[in-house]
Amino acid sequence: MKKVLFSWSGGKDSALALHEIQNNPKYEIVSLLTTVTKDYDRVSMHGFRTDLLEAQAASLSLPLKQIKISKDATNDEYENQMRESLAQFQNEGVHSVVFGDIFLEDLKKYREDKLAQVDMGAIFPIWKKDTNELANKFVNSGFKALITCVDTNVLDARFTGRDYNKDLLNDLPAGIDLCGENGEFHSFVFDGPTFKEPLGFERGEVVLREKRFSFCDLLSSSTIEVKV
DSSP: OEEEEEEOOSSHHHHHHHHHHHTOTTEEEEEEEEEEETTTTEETTTOOBHHHHHHHHHHHTOOEEEEEEOTTOOHHHHHHHHHHHHHHHHTTTOOEEEOOOOSOHHHHHHHHHHHHTTTOEEEOTTTTOOHHHHHHHHHHTTOEEEEEEEETTTSOGGGTTOBOSHHHHHHSOTTSOTTOTTSSEEEEEEESTTOSSOOOEEEEEEEEETTTEEEEEEEEHHHHHHHO
16 A cells, blocks of 8 residues: 555545545555645635634544745745655655646646655646536535635635535536636635545635635634633
């Protein structure tokens, strides 16, 4: 059995790719690997809090390694942090990283090139699969997610915070990829066939960042209890 790291964003594509890998007896997932913006204590790009990230890992019954970068991190900072983390896992016999990318060729090449520099390989379980089929498979398989971030340059902010379900798929405008693979939106998965139990949380306020990105804050059950 091949030991692998799983690049976990906490979103739906990650959840689908993880499901595929877990159903493949050739692989053993040693840990989830997630990039976190340390200034905000949130998952980079997806924007949800790290306590919810940790809750995801616990419900998935998998270890979690957080790569913490600054809010204005350069590529060099990110790549240096990543190399240090990967070196730790190489010492444990891990030589491949799994990603949930679907069709962005430049991103795939970037990942492969950077991993090759440290003698590691990349695995893409859902690469080139039809995104319409993947979106419907996600919903039909019993996964549950919501939209945490919307790029308002391409999609109306009213989609922020909505459940990722059949209604949302039907409401997305023409030209918007149903998986948001072009960066139209990002998501947070809180239940599904790979989870031991659903995650407890509440939707908080919706805010606009950089005059472009609309984020829905999510409060975990523990945060809600503290506030009460």
